[in-house]
Amino acid sequence: MSASFENARIVVAGGSSGIGLATATLLAAENAHVTITGRSAARLQEAVQTIAASAAVVDGNDRPALDEFFAAQGSIDHLVIALSGAKGAGMFKDLQLDELRAGFEGKFWPQLQTLQAALPYMRPGGSITLITAISAIAKSPGTSGLAAINGALELMIPGLAKELQPLRINAVSPGVVDTPWWDFLPAAAKADTFSQYAAQLPTGKVAAAGDVAEAVIFLMHNTNTTGTVLRCDGGFSL
Secondary structure, X not given: OEOOOOOOEXXXXXXXXHHHHHHHHHHHHOOOXXXXXXXXXXXXXXXXXXXXXXXXXXOOOOHHXXXXXXXXXXOEEEEEEOOOOOXXXXXXXXXXXHHHHHHHHHHHHHHHHHHHHHHHHEXXXXXXXXXXXXXXXXXXXXXXXXXXXXXXXXXXXHHHXXXXXXXXXXXXXXXXXXXXXXXXXXXXXXXXXXXXXXXXXXXXXXXXXHHHHHHHHHHHHEOOXXXXXXXXXXXXXX
């Protein structure tokens, strides 16, 4: 049975760009009451010019601000946590552990802080969906730090599903997606990297943010799915 998003109250944390924004766009199109959060007021303002959503500047590492935000929201039907950082990658022998620590501060802790702060306001029959990454299981050189961050989140999902029932919790694990996460690369290098990945992937293409957003929507819609990590990776894990 599918849940209806008509008039549902939904928060997309990290909804100002990338997968979060693509998800918020699909939800707004289904007449949900969507609130997106992020740290950049400018990016949030730009986002709400394109979709029917409200926005709030909230730092996922600021627990008092998170508590204040969710208290003001009241009852929430669905929560999507698309918060992420860009640190933690690199060959382990050269990896600065302070960079890996910053990677956890950019994704692992903000996702957990947001989840914990939201719990008192979540409707029991609602859903929570985290965005992780295929690096959790990719076993690729240079991704052990990212595997630690995303793998830690994914390992929590089944236990949380039992603990939080009947509230559902799942995660979507994307592969290579054309989002601002890749903006640390110069444009030419990014285009070359995407071309190489596309040639290797069974789908023959790098995903758009909307491809992953559709997987998020499925998990939110399907009331019989919980405790699941859904791979939406273009076959990367194969």
